[in-house]
Amino acid sequence: MPRLAISPEFPRELRALDEPVRRDVVVAVRRFLYQVPAAPHPERVRNARDPRVATLRLSDRHRGVVLRQRDVYWLLTVLPDGEAWAYAQRYGFGVNPEIGVIEMWDAEALERVEPALRRAAESSEQRLFRDICDQDLISVGVDPRLLPYLRDVTNEASLEALEPLLPRTQYAPLAVLARGGSLAAAWRELAYWRTAPPTGGRGGEEPIDTEDVAAALLRSPDRAVFVADKDELEWALTAPDWCVFLHPPQHRLARTPHYDHPVLVTGGAGTGKTFVALHRAAHLAEHGRGTVLLVTFSQVLSNDLAARLDLLIPDETRRKRVEVGNVDRLAHRIVTDAEGRQPTLVGAAELAELWREAAQEVGSGHSPAFLLREWEQVVLAQNLTTLEEYLAAERPGRSVDLDDEERTAVWRAIGLVVDRLRESGRRTLLQLATEASTLLGQTTGDLLEESGPVLEPYRHIIVDEAQDLHPAQWRLLRAAVPHARDDLFIVGDPHQRIFDTRVALGSVGIDARHYRLDVSYRLPQEILTWGVRLRGGGPADGLVEGVQELSAFRAAEHGPRPTVVAYESPEAELAGLAARVAAWVEDEGVPAAEVAVAARSAELVRRARAVLRSAGLDVRVTTLHGMKGLEFRRVAVIGVADGIVPAPDALTPAGEDPAARAHDLQRERGLLYVACTRAYEMLYVSYSGRASPFLPP
Numbered sequence: 001m002p003r004l005a006i007s008p009e010f011p012r013e014l015r016a017l018d019e020p021v022r023r024d025v026v027v028a029v030r031r032f033l034y035q036v037p038a039a040p041h042p043e044r045v046r047n048a049r050d051p052r053v054a055t056l057r058l059s060d061r062h063r064g065v066v067l068r069q070r071d072v073y074w075l076l077t078v079l080p081d082g083e084a085w086a087y088a089q090r091y092g093f094g095v096n097p098e099i100g101v102i103e104m105w106d107a108e109a110l111e112r113v114e115p116a117l118r119r120a121a122e123s124s125e126q127r128l129f130r131d132i133c134d135q136d137l138i139s140v141g142v143d144p145r146l147l148p149y150l151r152d153v154t155n156e157a158s159l160e161a162l163e164p165l166l167p168r169t170q171y172a173p174l175a176v177l178a179r180g181g182s183l184a185a186a187w188r189e190l191a192y193w194r195t196a197p198p199t200g201g202r203g204g205e206e207p208i209d210t211e212d213v214a215a216a217l218l219r220s221p222d223r224a225v226f227v228a229d230k231d232e233l234e235w236a237l238t239a240p241d242w243c244v245f246l247h248p249p250q251h252r253l254a255r256t257p258h259y260d261h262p263v264l265v266t267g268g269a270g271t272g273k274t275f276v277a278l279h280r281a282a283h284l285a286e287h288g289r290g291t292v293l294l295v296t297f298s299q300v301l302s303n304d305l306a307a308r309l310d311l312l313i314p315d316e317t318r319r320k321r322v323e324v325g326n327v328d329r330l331a332h333r334i335v336t337d338a339e340g341r342q343p344t345l346v347g348a349a350e351l352a353e354l355w356r357e358a359a360q361e362v363g364s365g366h367s368p369a370f371l372l373r374e375w376e377q378v379v380l381a382q383n384l385t386t387l388e389e390y391l392a393a394e395r396p397g398r399s400v401d402l403d404d405e406e407r408t409a410v411w412r413a414i415g416l417v418v419d420r421l422r423e424s425g426r427r428t429l430l431q432l433a434t435e436a437s438t439l440l441g442q443t444t445g446d447l448l449e450e451s452g453p454v455l456e457p458y459r460h461i462i463v464d465e466a467q468d469l470h471p472a473q474w475r476l477l478r479a480a481v482p483h484a485r486d487d488l489f490i491v492g493d494p495h496q497r498i499f500d501t502r503v504a505l506g507s508v509g510i511d512a513r514h515y516r517l518d519v520s521y522r523l524p525q526e527i528l529t530w531g532v533r534l535r536g537g538g539p540a541d542g543l544v545e546g547v548q549e550l551s552a553f554r555a556a557e558h559g560p561r562p563t564v565v566a567y568e569s570p571e572a573e574l575a576g577l578a579a580r581v582a583a584w585v586e587d588e589g590v591p592a593a594e595v596a597v598a599a600r601s602a603e604l605v606r607r608a609r610a611v612l613r614s615a616g617l618d619v620r621v622t623t624l625h626g627m628k629g630l631e632f633r634r635v636a637v638i639g640v641a642d643g644i645v646p647a648p649d650a651l652t653p654a655g656e657d658p659a660a661r662a663h664d665l666q667r668e669r670g671l672l673y674v675a676c677t678r679a680y681e682m683l684y685v686s687y688s689g690r691a692s693p694f695l696p697p
């Protein structure tokens with residue numbers, strides 16, 4: 001039987017065919033896989049640039065194009081006969097000599113631009129790679145067949161023009177060198193695309209055999225998937241792309257057989273962190289040692305994760321090994337199980353009233369908001385249970401110093417609130433998390449109705465959107481899984497933090513090894529660059545010790561720049577929004593479900609919704625918070641004006657606590673950044689009056 005690998009273009013082209021043709025094609029591929037009588041056979045292509053390329057007749061008028069080596073067939077595409085032959089003649093193929101991935105390039109187009117390259121070179125003294133010898137270029141993976149073209153490149157702009165014609169793993173290190181980067185930096189760029197973790201030596205793996213196509217395909221999970229039987233074939237042809245093809249850095253993280261330590265993966269918006277989390281869950285469902293919990297921040301996001309996991313793990317038994325939820329629910333369930341009834345939660349307004357009363361009664365001069373923050377960010381964060389502990393505690397992130405007398409007063413206020421909550425039988429979600437982790441740590445049989453120590457309810461935990469979890473929630477997760485191989489796999493982005501939680505995992509007993517994803521597959525470079533300027537580009541703290549930079553964060557694709565429009569009045573801005581959304585949906589045919597509108601205040605959301613509804617435009621309109629974790633083809637963020645973003649009532653007065661205010665501002669910035677980075681095609685931002693101070697000039 002042939003060893004058949006499918007390229008991601010093949011299912012895409014297949015979907016574009018009419019139903020009867022599609023059916024014929026699938027039947028023909030199946031026949032080929034099983035080599036039954038009447039199976040299509042490879043036919044040579046005259047004038048192919050690579051003699052290993054052949055075609056397979058897959059329907060009356062359609063052919064598949066394959067790259068063939070002995071019994072290995074890489075099925076690249078399916079096209080009408082003429083186009084299939086043209087395709088088969090057009091491309092060059094190779095194996096990257098340094099990292100061993102398969103490469104494919106538009107050899108015909110390169111030949112076409114060659115005379116222009118040569119003419120430019122003849123009329124210029126400049127050569128972009130003059131100071132780099134052939135051997136050095138080859139040492140960063142450059143295919144020797146491309147050297148003649150590269151020698152004629154005179155400047156960065158002409159190299160950029162070649163980008164669409166070259167394999168990514170050829171272009172990426174060249175772009176680093178073109179910018180003046182060192183060979184070591186170019187090598188690091190190339191190594192980012194390597195699939196397997198290094199096992200020693202410079203290249204890390206066994207020596208690369210550039211003639212071994214099968215090994216190269218196995219190292220290229222974004223370009224090929226091997227299918228061994230008809231079920232795997234069916235899966236590769238019908239499942240969404242992201243279920244079947246992972247980019248090498250994503251694959252490396254998600255499919256590493258085992259980790260002997262907790263893992264933290266950080267990466268900017270759209271780098272595929274959620275996909276990595278889902279694939280890790282699928283991996284552990286198959287190879288793990290017990291129940292997997294996949295948790296995220298909110299119920300909305302966890303419903304979305306559960307639906308995606310259904311797609312990724314079609315096997316029901318395996319799917320059942322993964323529970324999907326959010327941390328609050330987990331805490332709620334553990335406390336409910338232990339107490340035999342559901343805990344009652346305190347409402348936000350009620351809690352605010354309790355803090356107001358306590359502030360007044362204690363009369364320490366601290367505002368209710370200050371006391372609440374002190375409780376959540378110091379007392380609950382460190383699980384302080386006595387005044388002595390509180391007096392001795394560090395108060396990271398809090399800029400107003402408190403002497404012993406003041407701390408005693410604050411402790412008294414906190415005590416009042418906690419007592420009143422207890423008396424009324426109510427609790428906050430963070431209290432629940434704290435209690436749940438204590439319960440898990442207890443030696444009692446109540447919880448699982450058996451005697452002996454309580455066992456951790458999960459064997460593996462995967463956390464998505466980790467940047468917004470509170471230390472109390474982290475302690476709960478740590479307690480819910482044993483300290484063992486593959487215990488915790490955590491993904492998040494400190495730059496997208498929208499709540500006040502700056503937790504270094506080490507401080508909550510999670511000694512994670514840190515990995516990074518740097519390439520965004522959602523954002524075009526233009527939205528990404530603008531977003532990074534908006535976010536301030538500055539470092540963000542949290543999750544890892546120290547700070548995280550955005551400097552390595554980049555995009556895989558280009559697209560239009562974001563549009564920022566200033567209006568005279570709020571009414572004109574809303575009219576402008578309606579016109580813009582109408583143009584997208586009605587004129588350009590973008591499905592309404594792929595458009596989202598976001599604003600900072602509930603009032604603006606309501607008004608935008610009303611205006612769009614009355615124009616018959618049924619698109620999602622939500623707050624900036626509501627955009628977390630989602631993505632849309634087109635996004636409009638409105639009301640990005642001074643006085644609205646940052647929201648004045650979300651800011652601590654500067655006089656009360658300057659550090660808290662600085663954090664509030666950064667959080668508000670992060671919120672706008674999150675909303676703007678949900679767009680994978682086009683971003684529109686508007687305001688009336690003065691622009692928000694966050695908007696880049």
Ligand SMILES: Nc1ncnc2c1ncn2[C@@H]1O[C@H](COP(=O)(O)OP(=O)(O)OP(=O)(O)O)[C@@H](O)[C@H]1O
Pocket residue numbers: 241242245246247250267268269270271272273274275276493496520521522628629630631677680
């Ligand atoms: N392997 C892949 N195959 C197909 N598309 C991908 C792949 N990886 C990333 N993408 C694209 O990038 C988008 C972002 O992926 P994902 O939601 O996992 O990113 P994220 O890092 O969790 O983003 P955020 O932090 O902004 O929520 C996907 O919806 C998809 O459009």
